[in-house]
Amino acid sequence: MTAPCTPDSSAAMNGTTDIDINDLLDDRPAEQVFRVHRDAYTDPHVFEREQQDIFESTWVFVGLANQLPRPHDFFTVTLGRQPVIVSRNGDGEIRCLLNSCRHRGMVVCPQRSGNRKTHTCRYHGWVYGSGGENMFVTDQAEGRYPAWFAKDNHDLVPVARFGNYRGFLFASLSPDVPPLETHLGDARFFLDLILDQAPQGLEYVPGDIRYTFNANWKLQIENSLDMYHFASTHASYVELLARRKPDAFAGGMPPSPADAAEQGTFSFGRGHAVMWRGKSRASPELLARRRAGYVADISELRAKWAGSARNVTIFPNLQIVDNVTSVMLRVLHPLAVDKTEMHTHCLAPVGEDADLRAARIRDYEDFFNPSGLATPDDNVIYEHSQAGFKAMAAGWTAGHLRGINPEGAPAANKYAQELGLTNADWSLGSRALGDETCFHDAYREWRRLLTQHRPG
Amino acid sequence: MPTTQLSPDAAAAFVYAEALCLDEQRWQDWLALYADDAVYWIPSWKDDHVTTEDPATEVSFMHAAGRGRLEERVKRASGTKSVASMPLPRTLHCISNVIVSPVADTADAAIADTTATGTTAGTASGPARWRVQSNCVTQIYDLRNDGLKVMACRYDHLLTEVDGALRIARKKIVLINDNVPTVLDFYCV
Numbered sequence: 001m002t003a004p005c006t007p008d009s010s011a012a013m014n015g016t017t018d019i020d021i022n023d024l025l026d027d028r029p030a031e032q033v034f035r036v037h038r039d040a041y042t043d044p045h046v047f048e049r050e051q052q053d054i055f056e057s058t059w060v061f062v063g064l065a066n067q068l069p070r071p072h073d074f075f076t077v078t079l080g081r082q083p084v085i086v087s088r089n090g091d092g093e094i095r096c097l098l099n100s101c102r103h104r105g106m107v108v109c110p111q112r113s114g115n116r117k118t119h120t121c122r123y124h125g126w127v128y129g130s131g132g133e134n135m136f137v138t139d140q141a142e143g144r145y146p147a148w149f150a151k152d153n154h155d156l157v158p159v160a161r162f163g164n165y166r167g168f169l170f171a172s173l174s175p176d177v178p179p180l181e182t183h184l185g186d187a188r189f190f191l192d193l194i195l196d197q198a199p200q201g202l203e204y205v206p207g208d209i210r211y212t213f214n215a216n217w218k219l220q221i222e223n224s225l226d227m228y229h230f231a232s233t234h235a236s237y238v239e240l241l242a243r244r245k246p247d248a249f250a251g252g253m254p255p256s257p258a259d260a261a262e263q264g265t266f267s268f269g270r271g272h273a274v275m276w277r278g279k280s281r282a283s284p285e286l287l288a289r290r291r292a293g294y295v296a297d298i299s300e301l302r303a304k305w306a307g308s309a310r311n312v313t314i315f316p317n318l319q320i321v322d323n324v325t326s327v328m329l330r331v332l333h334p335l336a337v338d339k340t341e342m343h344t345h346c347l348a349p350v351g352e353d354a355d356l357r358a359a360r361i362r363d364y365e366d367f368f369n370p371s372g373l374a375t376p377d378d379n380v381i382y383e384h385s386q387a388g389f390k391a392m393a394a395g396w397t398a399g400h401l402r403g404i405n406p407e408g409a410p411a412a413n414k415y416a417q418e419l420g421l422t423n424a425d426w427s428l429g430s431r432a433l434g435d436e437t438c439f440h441d442a443y444r445e446w447r448r449l450l451t452q453h454r455p456g
Numbered sequence: 457m458p459t460t461q462l463s464p465d466a467a468a469a470f471v472y473a474e475a476l477c478l479d480e481q482r483w484q485d486w487l488a489l490y491a492d493d494a495v496y497w498i499p500s501w502k503d504d505h506v507t508t509e510d511p512a513t514e515v516s517f518m519h520a521a522g523r524g525r526l527e528e529r530v531k532r533a534s535g536t537k538s539v540a541s542m543p544l545p546r547t548l549h550c551i552s553n554v555i556v557s558p559v560a561d562t563a564d565a566a567i568a569d570t571t572a573t574g575t576t577a578g579t580a581s582g583p584a585r586w587r588v589q590s591n592c593v594t595q596i597y598d599l600r601n602d603g604l605k606v607m608a609c610r611y612d613h614l615l616t617e618v619d620g621a622l623r624i625a626r627k628k629i630v631l632i633n634d635n636v637p638t639v640l641d642f643y644c645v
Contacts, residue, residue, distance in 0.1 A: 112504065207500035207508040207515025211636040214601070236538035240528045341635070346515050358512040362519065371498065371517040371640040373532065376540035379638045383600065384539070 019045050021450045025443055026396070032404045034440055035396045038389045041216040047337035054316050054449045055080030057174040059183045061318035061331060062086055065167040066203045066350070067113070068094060072130040075113040078333065079173055084159060085109050085119070086169065089131030094164065096171045097132040097156040108156065112208075119156075132156035166195050167202060168318075186421050187272035190312045193305055194322055198349030199295045204329070205346040205361055211370035212341045215382035216389075217316075217334040220342070221442050223378055224311050224319045225275045227263055228402060228434025230254070233381055237367065237374045241281075249286040249359045250325035255279040255431065264413070264428040265403075265438035266421060271315025271445030273438045277431070280309040280324035289356055290324065293349060301418060315442050320347065326364035338386050344368060400443075403427045403435035462615070462622075467556035467588045470622055471613060475549035475592065478643050483530040487523060491616060491623040496520040498629045498645065507630055517631065517640055529642050540639050546597040547643055551590050551611070559585040559614065585625065588613040592629075596644055608632040609645045 019039075024046070026035040040046055062077050063086055074087035076099055083099035085108070101108050101121040108119045108128060118135065119128045127136035134154035137143070161172040163180030168191060170180055177183060184191070195202065213220075223229060231238065241253050255277065262278040282290070287307050294303055312320045317332040330344040346364040348357060367374045403409075413426045427435040470489075477486035490496070498517040499507040508514035520526055532538040590611045597604050614626035629645050 205513070205515050206502045208502060208634075209500055209515065209517070210634065211638065211640075213638050233539065236532050236535065236541075239535075239537055240531065243528075354512070361511070361513075361515060365516055365519060369515075369517060369640075370636040370638065373528070376639040376641065377538055380540045380600075383638065 019043065019049070021046075021049070021447055025447050027440070027444065027447075032401075034400045034404060034437070034443075035398075036400060036443055037396065038392055041218060041386065041389050042337060044337045047216075047334070049450050050334065050446075051080045053453065054446065055334065056082060057172070057176070058316065058449055059161070059163065059170045059172045059177055059180060060316065061314060062096065062169045062171050064202065064204060065094060065164055065169055066201055070115060072117045073113075073115050074109065074119075074130065076109055076111065077331075079159065079171055082173060083107055084171065085132075085156070086171075087130050087132070089129065090117070091131075093131065094162075094169065095131050096159045096162040096169070098159065100157070101126055102134065102154045102156065103137075126154075128156050132158060165191065183270055184314065185268045185270060185272065186266075186424050187268040187274070187312070187314060189419060189421065190266075190274050190310060191314075191320075193302065193310070194312075194320060194327060194347070196295050196298050196302055196306055197290065197293065199293070200350040202347055203350050205348050205357075205364075207346070209344045209369050210341060211344075211379070212335070212339060213379040213382050214339050215379075215386035216337060217332050217340045218442075218446075219382040219385055220319070220332055220340060221313060221316070222399075222439050223382070224313055224321065225265065225273055225438045226434070226436070227275055227277070227431070228436065229378075229381070233377050234374045236377065240373060247283070247359075249283055249289075249356075250281050250363050252281050252283060254281055262428065263431045263433055263435070264415060264426060265435045266416070267425040267438055267441035269423065269441065269445075271313075271442040273313050273315075273441050275311045275435070275438055276305075277309040280307070282307070282324040286325065286356075286359070289353070293352065293356075305419070313442070315445050321368075323363070323367070326360045326367070328364055328368045330368075340382075400436050400439055403429070403433060403437040462556055462558070462584075462586045464554060464556050467586065467615070468551075468554040468590070470615065471551055471554060471588060471590050471611065474624075475551055479547050479549055481533075481544065481643075483534055487526055487530060489624050490523045490526060490627075491618055491625050492523055493521075494523050494526075494624050495626045496526055496629075496642070497627070498631055498640075501634050517634075517636075518642075526642065533641065533643060540641070543599045544643065545599060548595040548597075550593045550595070554588065554590040556586055556588045559587050583617050585614060585616045588615055592645065594645055605637050606633070607640075607645050 024037040024040045026033055056079060060079055063075060067075055068088040071088055071090050071092060074085055076083060076085050085097045085099045088094050099107050099109055103124055103126050106121055106123045108121050117130055125138040129135050132155050159171040159173055160175040161177055163170045165180055165184060246252055265273060265275045267273040291303060294306060307324060309324055310322045319330050321328045327347040328344060329347040330342050333341040335341050346361055348360055366372060370376055370379060410428050413428050416424060416426050427437055474489055497511065497519050500515050500517055501507050508516060511519040533541045533544060592609045592611050594607045595604060596607065609632060610630040612628040613624055615622050616625040631645060
């Protein structure tokens with residue numbers, strides 16, 4: 001076996017635009033080696049490939065159906081770099097359309113959200129219905145168009161694939177993707193656990209939060225699945241919690257490693273993964289109140305899991321952190337190899353009791369957002385990581401190895417068995433395990449997508 | 457009506473003094489300007505031109521009820537455990553457009569009340585209260601990358617008298633540029 005931590009150089013570091021993605025991921029399971037090259041986080045050419053072959057080629061999360069309660073409601077987002085409108089038409093059907101006038105390409109709808117029966121391009125006045133259908137071409141009769149123009153389609157172009165998993169909306173700009181449910185695979189169980197808490201559905205609590213950090217988007221993918229960083233990166237948050245008087249709902253400390261709470265991960269293929277903790281900060285009172293709000297037919301097993309803390313990543317752009325005390329949904333928007341924009345939401349069951357809702361919002365604000373007591377520390381850590389990656393001479397990092405050695409791991413995972421997760425990799429250990437193998441799936445999917453149409 | 461008058465100059469001087477505490481990192485002096493039960497609130501935006509209005513049902517960037525929550529943030533800023541606070545940026549708060557108006561009754565108090573949940577405090581027979589509105593542009597010099605960023609805010613202070621001294625009962629900060637670069641904390645706005 002080669003010495004896996006010896007600094008070395010590779011073809012990827014020769015400074016040309018001719019990247020071989022396979023050089024950036026050293027994945028040798030039999031030798032217990034998993035390494036991601038620094039170029040994967042710093043090379044603008046890699047970023048271009050990611051935009052084209054990941055964010056503009058696979059299923060990406062666009063929003064909640066609940067954001068569009070009425071006919072003609074819409075919101076706008078980007079898929080990779082490409083602007084789209086997600087709109088409910090007059091028949092109640094949700095469409096996802098490229099936000100670009102068929103005449104000369106202008107953005108037809110510049111607003112973030114709203115309600116419009118028609119979208120009129122302000123350049124030359126072409127009009128589109130809320131389902132994207134072209135309704136009007138200004139002065140068409142006088143325009144000396146070629147004969148074929150009248151027969152041609154001038155509707156806003158729909159995305160290649162659009163899917164709705166129980167209110168979670170996903171789109172793909174490439175038709176070359178499996179059905180959404182196949183893509184989500186067994187990760188659906190962990191979306192279901194959040195939906196199980198909301199008999200009337202889930203909603204975003206009003207209030208948009210956007211922020212940026214000057215670092216690569218994959219650092220966010222890793223960090224949300226990383227239990228190892230919590231005690232050190234969030235030492236200030238933990239210190240403040242320790243000084244607070246216990247709150248009726250969520251005033252306690254996070255369970256400590258010494259608490260023997262179990263921690264584990266599942267990876268589902270196609271990049272999705274979950275990092276779960278057997279306990280949360282939720283008080284017994286809060287757990288009981290939450291439990292009372294779950295769907296009526298929830299099983300005891302599912303109720304137990306709904307009351308545990310879970311971080312879900314749906315590759316490549318959706319993360320949901322269910323701390324029980326609050327649930328945060330965030331969407332990644334990579335802007336450059338070293339800049340990422342985040343949109344985050346406080347996710348809540350429709351019709352929640354007012355006191356639970358208020359406590360949920362305070363708990364969400366306390367930890368998350370660029371103004372919380374924990375997320376800013378993560379954001380700055382990402383920026384320090386990005387700066388540190390420039391130390392190319394230091395070679396490979398050892399940041400994806402915890403949990404890779406099967407010695408000392410349980411032979412079977414009773415939790416995978418009780419959940420019936422047959423197509424999932426897993427790790428299981430104490431709170432101090434800090435498994436990093438749960439990142440591997442995302443990088444394997446990353447490599448698959450970047451190489452499926454152009455090997456290397 | 458309040459028996460005590462607060463001149464526009466005095467109101468502006470108070471808000472300037474608060475800004476100087478932040479820029480000079482005199483955190484304890486800054487905290488001392490706040491009443492024990494002060495509410496410090498930075499709403500988020502729910503539409504292009506509408507901020508969130510009710511912290512109990514909508515998301516805020518920050519909603520600190522009681523000076524204790526501000527003391528927590530000071531501890532983060534002055535301690536060694538928050539990487540987001542190391543190194544702290546240099547800041548320069550520039551305040552302008554100061555308007556002061558007396559808060560005479562509960563209706564006026566509700567306008568100035570940043571909890572938006574209603575209050576019975578500040579009745580005609582209670583302590584004098586004034587609403588001080590101003591604009592604040594903060595220049596933030598980030599020592600990690602030598603970058604200068606700007607946060608533009610509208611301040612809405614509700615000032616009251618506590619033991620003969622002027623104190624902040626409520627402070628609402630409307631952040632105009634709400635796509636936040638990396639960190640938003642009390643010293644940034």
